[in-house]
Amino acid sequence: MAKKIDSKIPAGPVPEKWKEYKAHQRLVNPKNKLKLDVIVVGTGLAGASAAASLGEMGFNVINLCIQDSPRRAHSIAAQGGINAAKCYQNDGDSVYRLFYDTVKGGDYRAREANVYRLAEVSNNIIDQCVAQGVPFAREYGGMLANRSFGGAQVSRTFYAKGQTGQQLLLGAYSSLSCQVNAGKVKLYTRYEMEDVVIVDGRARGIIAKDLCTGKLVRFSANAVVIATGGYGNTYFLSTNAMGCNCTAAVQCYRKGAYFANPSYVQIHPTCIPVHGDKQSKLTLMSESLRNDGRIWVPKKIEDAKALQAGTKQGWEIPEEDRDYYLERRYPAFGNLVPRDVASRAAKERCDKGFGVNNTGLAVFLDFSESINRLGLDVIMQRYGNLFEMYEEITDVFPGDVANEINGVKYYKPMMIYPAIHYTMGGIWVDYELQTSIPGLFAIGECNFSDHGANRLGASALMQGLADGYFVLPYTIQNYLADQAVWPKVSTDLPEFAEAEKKVDEEQDRLLNIKGKRSVDSIHKELGHIMWEYVGMGRTAEGLKTGLKKMHELEKEFDTNLFVPGTKEGLNIELDKAIHLRDFFTMGQLVAFDALSRNESCGGHFREEYQTEEGEAKRDDENYFYVGCWEYKGKGNEPELIKEPLEYEAIKVQTRNYKN
Numbered sequence: 001m002a003k004k005i006d007s008k009i010p011a012g013p014v015p016e017k018w019k020e021y022k023a024h025q026r027l028v029n030p031k032n033k034l035k036l037d038v039i040v041v042g043t044g045l046a047g048a049s050a051a052a053s054l055g056e057m058g059f060n061v062i063n064l065c066i067q068d069s070p071r072r073a074h075s076i077a078a079q080g081g082i083n084a085a086k087c088y089q090n091d092g093d094s095v096y097r098l099f100y101d102t103v104k105g106g107d108y109r110a111r112e113a114n115v116y117r118l119a120e121v122s123n124n125i126i127d128q129c130v131a132q133g134v135p136f137a138r139e140y141g142g143m144l145a146n147r148s149f150g151g152a153q154v155s156r157t158f159y160a161k162g163q164t165g166q167q168l169l170l171g172a173y174s175s176l177s178c179q180v181n182a183g184k185v186k187l188y189t190r191y192e193m194e195d196v197v198i199v200d201g202r203a204r205g206i207i208a209k210d211l212c213t214g215k216l217v218r219f220s221a222n223a224v225v226i227a228t229g230g231y232g233n234t235y236f237l238s239t240n241a242m243g244c245n246c247t248a249a250v251q252c253y254r255k256g257a258y259f260a261n262p263s264y265v266q267i268h269p270t271c272i273p274v275h276g277d278k279q280s281k282l283t284l285m286s287e288s289l290r291n292d293g294r295i296w297v298p299k300k301i302e303d304a305k306a307l308q309a310g311t312k313q314g315w316e317i318p319e320e321d322r323d324y325y326l327e328r329r330y331p332a333f334g335n336l337v338p339r340d341v342a343s344r345a346a347k348e349r350c351d352k353g354f355g356v357n358n359t360g361l362a363v364f365l366d367f368s369e370s371i372n373r374l375g376l377d378v379i380m381q382r383y384g385n386l387f388e389m390y391e392e393i394t395d396v397f398p399g400d401v402a403n404e405i406n407g408v409k410y411y412k413p414m415m416i417y418p419a420i421h422y423t424m425g426g427i428w429v430d431y432e433l434q435t436s437i438p439g440l441f442a443i444g445e446c447n448f449s450d451h452g453a454n455r456l457g458a459s460a461l462m463q464g465l466a467d468g469y470f471v472l473p474y475t476i477q478n479y480l481a482d483q484a485v486w487p488k489v490s491t492d493l494p495e496f497a498e499a500e501k502k503v504d505e506e507q508d509r510l511l512n513i514k515g516k517r518s519v520d521s522i523h524k525e526l527g528h529i530m531w532e533y534v535g536m537g538r539t540a541e542g543l544k545t546g547l548k549k550m551h552e553l554e555k556e557f558d559t560n561l562f563v564p565g566t567k568e569g570l571n572i573e574l575d576k577a578i579h580l581r582d583f584f585t586m587g588q589l590v591a592f593d594a595l596s597r598n599e600s601c602g603g604h605f606r607e608e609y610q611t612e613e614g615e616a617k618r619d620d621e622n623y624f625y626v627g628c629w630e631y632k633g634k635g636n637e638p639e640l641i642k643e644p645l646e647y648e649a650i651k652v653q654t655r656n657y658k659n
């Protein structure tokens with residue numbers, strides 16, 4: 001290892017130091033006597049919760065987002081729920097069990113201490129959100145209701161129908177608005193961070209663009225927090241909101257922040273299949289549906305062929321001819337195996353020719369059994385908006401009876417297929433969520449912290465809100481305590497002028513290429529390369545080909561791009577071009593990391609490394625580390641720095657979801 005990484009992890013999974021943070025916070029921050037400023041970039045669940053908490057604690061917060069309102073951040077899309085170890089179901093859940101499931105679900109590639117802290121604060125999140133008025137679903141008796149998500153054998157997921165993210169975001173937004181009203185948070189909507197400004201080795205501010213006027217603006221502060229989401233849209237087609245991008249994270253990476261585990265990309269098993277090449281967005285059908293929906297394909301290849309040809313429908317296939325392959329392969333977890341396992345199993349069936357739609361790339365998600373058992377009313381209470389969303393997109397309502405065989409009613413099944421959904425990799429942070437640049441913090445999906453090689457369902461909201469409400473507000477003070485004696489730097493410093501000039505010149509460069517291809521056409525092609533060579537099944541040879549193709553396409557981007565309009569005023573195409581420039585950097589980083597990791601783990605599946613049963617085969621001897629990448633300039637291979645993982649409480653073993 002060329003460089004040493006200090007992850008500041010206290011010994012053991014139950015950090016004593018954590019208690020010190022809490023005491024420290026009371027000492028350092030007696031309600032804004034210190035006049036410390038913090039920039040929080042992003043108003044998703046991570047950013048909004050952090051900005052609201054920091055404002056409440058007395059800091060002066062500058063909070064930015066690219067949407068017209070924080071309420072429209074991508075977090076609003078989250079459907080299924082948020083995990084916590086409350087054990088309201090009395091089913092044996094505990095902080096330890098949530099911790100254990102999350103580490104196991106991440107295929108033993110997460111930091112143990114971080115995950116324990118996450119499990120520990122999970123219960124506080126639910127209390128906080130209930131206090132804000134988040135309308136979680138309740139049992140008849142008034143108790144908060146729970147359902148199960150993948151990788152767990154208890155019910156620990158709190159939810160608000162299929163709109164959990166929206167309701168949680170409204171809660172965070174009301175706290176944020178309170179601080180805006182109190183003058184502690186200054187909100188800048190439709191502002192995009194274009195660069196981070198480093199002065200004397202510390203993050204001291206950012207350059208942002210007013211997206212409506214095109215004007216570049218300088219902000220300085222005592223610390224910068226980025227909460228700008230994941231990089232799933234590198235693949236063009238994903239379940240992410242169209243505006244999701246990785247520009248802020250990639251700019252931090254270019255300025256020296258390490259990027260950790262980029263190859264850990266989550267492919268979600270239950271998305272509406274791609275239905276043509278004019279599509280620019282994929283739609284998720286929440287994992288919560290796997291509580292009551294059963295996944296299957298036909299047992300007989302001739303049935304599959306008939307389905308693909310459109311001469312047969314799923315509901316015409318009787319029970320005995322259906323292969324509930326997840327229940328067959330993983331009897332203990334059945335349809336609720338983690339996402340990486342379920343996605344690969346769907347791909348395996350479709351690769352063998354058992355796909356159920358005209359492209360052969362779909363499997364059924366069928367509610368017949370649960371509707372027959374519970375009634376349509378109950379199922380609609382649980383998933384009503386998801387059924388309606390599915391109908392709106394496909395014109396099929398999964399609650400419609402389609403057939404009756406031997407007195408059993410069969411309902412129209414959904415068709416689903418895996419798609420890019422979430423990114424476990426992200427900006428490297430230490431235990432205090434500080435990046436490798438002092439004064440720069442990263443929270444929520446944009447950091448790499450807690451999910452290892454695969455995130456369990458309903459754990460992203462948990463992590464984002466843990467970071468924003470309960471971790472960063474404490475840990476950032478270890479940094480700020482030392483900063484209190486230093487005045488905030490002026491935005492007139494040459495470092496700000498230089499960063500702004502570079503952003504401006506970069507816009508001119510893109511506008512002046514004046515080639516023939518639109519941003520979207522190039523982005524779509526990049527997405528194809530990513531999916532084909534850096535997607536669900538990767539090989540060394542494929543990754544090398546993918547990298548070569550990406551380089552060629554990046555050249556095409558640099559020489560044949562066409563961006564209409566000017567940099568003055570609103571120019572969405574120009575903003576998209578900047579995002580695409582950074583998706584190229586990101587795509588290559590994902591491929592480099594995937595190529596360097598000669599093993600399969602979680603969402604990173606190298607076809608050369610699998611068991612006889614097609615399961616991921618880890619190599620703990622050689623790859624039991626966090627892979628951190630340091631930027632070495634455009635066109636150059638980044639440098640790999642390894643942070644070894646240390647497990648004390650959990651025995652590292654092969655994942656088993658069969659028994």
Ligand SMILES: Cc1cc2nc3c(=O)[nH]c(=O)nc-3n(C[C@H](O)[C@H](O)[C@H](O)COP(=O)(O)OP(=O)(O)OC[C@H]3O[C@@H](n4cnc5c(N)ncnc54)[C@H](O)[C@@H]3O)c2cc1C
Pocket residue numbers: 041042043044045046047064065066067070073074075076077078079080081082164165191192193194227228229230239240241244245247248284286421422443444445446457458459460461462464
């Ligand atoms: C369809 C779908 C369903 C999901 N369902 C669930 C679920 O049920 N449970 C669960 O736990 N997780 C779920 N997830 C994952 C979860 O929603 C996300 O991981 C989480 O919301 C990310 O929150 P965040 O605050 O980190 O980022 P985001 O919500 O992506 O917010 C990013 C913020 O950063 C801002 N931003 C970005 N770039 C810039 C820039 N350069 N300058 C200024 N601002 C910028 C944006 O405006 C936005 O405010 C789901 C994801 C999807 C796609």
